[in-house]
Amino acid sequence: MVPIRYQTLAGKSAGYWLLFIALAAVTAIGYAAAHYMEVNGHYVTGMTNQIVWGTPHVFAVFLIVAASGILNVASISSAFGKPEYKPLARLSGLLSIALLVGGLIVLVLDLGRPERLVVAMTYYNFKSIFAWNIFLYVGFLLVVAVYLWMMFEPRMNKYSKPAGIVAFIWRFVLTTGTGSIFGFLVARQAYDAAIMAPMFIVMSLSFGTAIFLVVLVATFQWTSRPLGDDILRRLKNLLAIFVAAVLYLTVAFHLTNLYATEHHGVERFLLLDGGVYTAVFWLIQVVLGGLVPLLILFSPTVSRSRAAIVLAASLVIVGGLAQVYVIIIGGQAYPLVLFPGMEETSTFFDGVVHAYVPSLPELLLGVGGIALSLLIAVIAMRVLPFLPEQLPDSAPHGEDAPTAAAASTAR
Numbered sequence: 150m151v152p153i154r155y156q157t158l159a160g161k162s163a164g165y166w167l168l169f170i171a172l173a174a175v176t177a178i179g180y181a182a183a184h185y186m187e188v189n190g191h192y193v194t195g196m197t198n199q200i201v202w203g204t205p206h207v208f209a210v211f212l213i214v215a216a217s218g219i220l221n222v223a224s225i226s227s228a229f230g231k232p233e234y235k236p237l238a239r240l241s242g243l244l245s246i247a248l249l250v251g252g253l254i255v256l257v258l259d260l261g262r263p264e265r266l267v268v269a270m271t272y273y274n275f276k277s278i279f280a281w282n283i284f285l286y287v288g289f290l291l292v293v294a295v296y297l298w299m300m301f302e303p304r305m306n307k308y309s310k311p312a313g314i315v316a317f318i319w320r321f322v323l324t325t326g327t328g329s330i331f332g333f334l335v336a337r338q339a340y341d342a343a344i345m346a347p348m349f350i351v352m353s354l355s356f357g358t359a360i361f362l363v364v365l366v367a368t369f370q371w372t373s374r375p376l377g378d379d380i381l382r383r384l385k386n387l388l389a390i391f392v393a394a395v396l397y398l399t400v401a402f403h404l405t406n407l408y409a410t411e412h413h414g415v416e417r418f419l420l421l422d423g424g425v426y427t428a429v430f431w432l433i434q435v436v437l438g439g440l441v442p443l444l445i446l447f448s449p450t451v452s453r454s455r456a457a458i459v460l461a462a463s464l465v466i467v468g469g470l471a472q473v474y475v476i477i478i479g480g481q482a483y484p485l486v487l488f489p490g491m492e493e494t495s496t497f498f499d500g501v502v503h504a505y506v507p508s509l510p511e512l513l514l515g516v517g518g519i520a521l522s523l524l525i526a527v528i529a530m531r532v533l534p535f536l537p538e539q540l541p542d543s544a545p546h547g548e549d550a551p552t553a554a555a556a557s558t559a560r
Contacts, residue, residue, distance in 0.1 A: 155534035206259060212251050219245050252518060289319055327349055399434075487499065
């Protein structure tokens with residue numbers, strides 16, 4: 150079979166440098182926002198003693214979850230033996246590392262005292278899911294890095310499948326750990342549910358596939374590389390299945406809570422009386438981020454348009470951010486039930502829905518994390534050959550070939 154040939158980005162065009170400078174500037178602004186919050190204290194944010202995880206956590210969790218799901222493309226090629234996805238496995242691995250790094254940077258800078266992360270890395274409380282996640286995140290980076298090495302080094306190609314299987318298992322464990330952060334928080338009525346872990350796994354597949362589709366189409370378009378319709382059709386169909394699965398698990402989650410009387414209050418809050426959280430849930434998460442993309446992706450005519458596919462994937466990304474926002478912020482806004490079945494009154498917000506308005510520094514830090522992830526990917530694609538020369542419908546799926554000497558021009 151004709152081998153796959155990869156190329157680096159030449160990075161000599163004005164478009165490449167404009168993108169590089171823009172991403173670097175947004176990343177720098179995000180760091181400046183984090184520095185501003187650290188110097189002045191978190192009172193300059195919308196966070197309070199009641200809502201301690203703000204908008205930066207929304208971006209961080211979204212990026213971490215998407216990092217796991219975006220590796221699915223590489224897993225399909227190696228763990229499930231689908232050669233048609235093999236040319237995109239390198240890009241899939243790169244984006245998974247980039248998104249995870251971006252998410253973890255936002256998470257660390259949002260702590261208020263990021264230098265104290267050393268304490269969490271040296272003293273472990275294994276009863277805490279947060280301690281487990283330190284091993285899961287660092288281990289994921291190492292596993293994917295080894296996986297990429299197996300794909301890049303021709304002599305190690307024969308080990309890429311075992312490495313891919315390990316990465317596949319690890320990412321499922323990682324996402325289970327992230328979902329379990331919320332599933333184990335029994336004090337929060339909106340979190341305490343075993344379904345959180347599998348729901349986060351499906352969310353990761355949906356978010357990751359959507360981001361991969363947008364990056365794939367944009368990269369091939371800007372670098373003038375041939376991209377056939379076959380791979381887009383496959384990814385589009387996968388995305389539709391994942392979006393439908395997220396909607397199904399969301400319905401199952403809320404129906405399960407409605408069955409239990411103790412959760413009627415929080416369910417009424419999120420679904421009917423939650424104000425901004427109810428609006429975000431129904432309008433952005435369910436309609437714009439779920440139903441509209443499904444209508445586009447399952448339409449036999451509209452889904453033939455690449456612009457429509459990218460639009461659907463973009464809406465899934467927006468809906469994903471909305472879903473994480475409702476889970477994290479909405480779950481904290483609902484008051485803690487300290488004494489079930491009793492009414493308590495004090496001056497410390499007992500029984501009061503907590504107010505939260507995202508501040509500009511929080512938004513800038515979160516957007517800066519996204520920009521950092523893309524900046525890592527842009528730099529890496531210029532240094533190493535992550536992209537195939539072409540991916541037409543008739544593209545071969547043989548062994549990787551040595552990288553072509555010539556590099557494509559990023560436009």
